[in-house]
Amino acid sequence: MRVAVIGLGLIGGSIAKALKANTAHEVFGFDTDPDVLLDASSFGAIDGVAAPETLASCDVVYLCLYPEDVVRYVEENGAHIAKDCIVSDACGIKGFVVPALTALSRKFGFTYVGGHPMAGKEMSGFAASDAGLFTGASYILVPGDAPQTAVETLERLARAMGFARIEHCTAAEHDRRIAYTSQVPHLLACAYVMSPECEHHAGFSAGSYRDVSRVARINAALWTDLFLANRDALAAETDELLKNLTRFRDAVRQGDRESLTSLLEMARERKERFG
Amino acid sequence: MRVAVIGLGLIGGSIAKALKANTAHEVFGFDTDPDVLLDASSFGAIDGVAAPETLASCDVVYLCLYPEDVVRYVEENGAHIAKDCIVSDACGIKGFVVPALTALSRKFGFTYVGGHPMAGKEMSGFAASDAGLFTGASYILVPGDAPQTAVETLERLARAMGFARIEHCTAAEHDRRIAYTSQVPHLLACAYVMSPECEHHAGFSAGSYRDVSRVARINAALWTDLFLANRDALAAETDELLKNLTRFRDAVRQGDRESLTSLLEMARERKERFG
Incomplete structure (x- = not known):
């Protein structure tokens, strides 16, 4: 197959590298930064540039851009995408x-399947990308009414990239789940390091400080987009955390030993049950 | 030297193992569970049992029990501790x-230096203890008016156990710092897993879920004691987090892009500056 990866940042770069490392597919890449394109070529992460005329012969296109840029890219280049292409x-x-993208797929005739590789790190850009980034990770697909064969093609590619688990859901389910599993922890890490005590943590902190604060090293532009694209679910899930944290705080402040122990035991049970 | 370790759980067991592994000191241990004493002997973590009559000849005693048990142990056994012993x-x-313990040290004549090894894991008991638990970790001492030589003896032992950094502070400073670096993350992990969404995280979660929820696998009895022994500082530091998290939540709910980006950028700067 001929695969195009549009946007060679952390995720796009890792997709290109993983496909080159683990499959015989031809990989074409595009990035607005010419230095990144050069790096990706010299590194062997791509076989060539995914110019508009190359798109026409591609079987699969991965759009690895910020949400608004994804839509703009397809509006501008959708006419070059083949009708039997999976985007x-x-x-x-x-x-x-x-x-x-569902609307644009109907307009231009290609097949669209939403995807979310559940992997990342606290660095961004092609330099941080890694053929092993997806090893053991989860990949979420939002198939909508795409044909089963298209979904299976993306699943095979995902397994080849190293993904260990593939989930299917609707866009709304995805966003509600992600608000909890990913967005709240990022918001939390940022809120946590705002305390004046953060300045004095060195020498007084260990694993639990490190783990909660880790993702505060955030890409502010990207996450502003992601948070605002999921306002309602994220605000609701943050409210849930504020409510629960307040229950713990109240038990501590009131010195209510019985409630505190029972809350902690319930938390431990949930963590052991749900992992 | 002859060193006694009272309480051979995760921390006491690790102190005994680290001293046996890295020094030539004689190590005596005590635990109310006879099976643990037997395990510690067979494992070679102790040279003998720290019975009351053994205590009299010990140069250093580490009390690795829950806070209230530490005080009770010294009330009951303080008369056996030598006057030149460091506790x-x-x-x-x-x-x-x-x-x-400062009051009890005056009553019985020994030297007391408060200590807090900043290491742990989500398992407890002697079976989880490990000679390498303290490698690279931080050790906090609360010397009060103890003689410098006693503090230096504990520091040498701590370096031998693998600690990489030693801090001195008062009890009040310690508890304020720890409320932020350790207690809030534990309370937070427990509050986080209380969301109904926790039940559906599998397949939709990655590193940030795992890191925030990790310490929800909590020892409820131990942490109830620790939280209630630090009520005011912990409630105040939790309020600080609730306040900051509410600022982020408000920016999200109101779709206030400018405030949200600027909050995220501030968080990133703080994380990069303070580590």
């Missing part, structure tokens, strides 16, 4: 991207 | 233990 994206929030 | 503890909160 997917890597956006962390599906509510805005899935309806927009 | 330390491993309690995670100093506000209750330091004044109580």
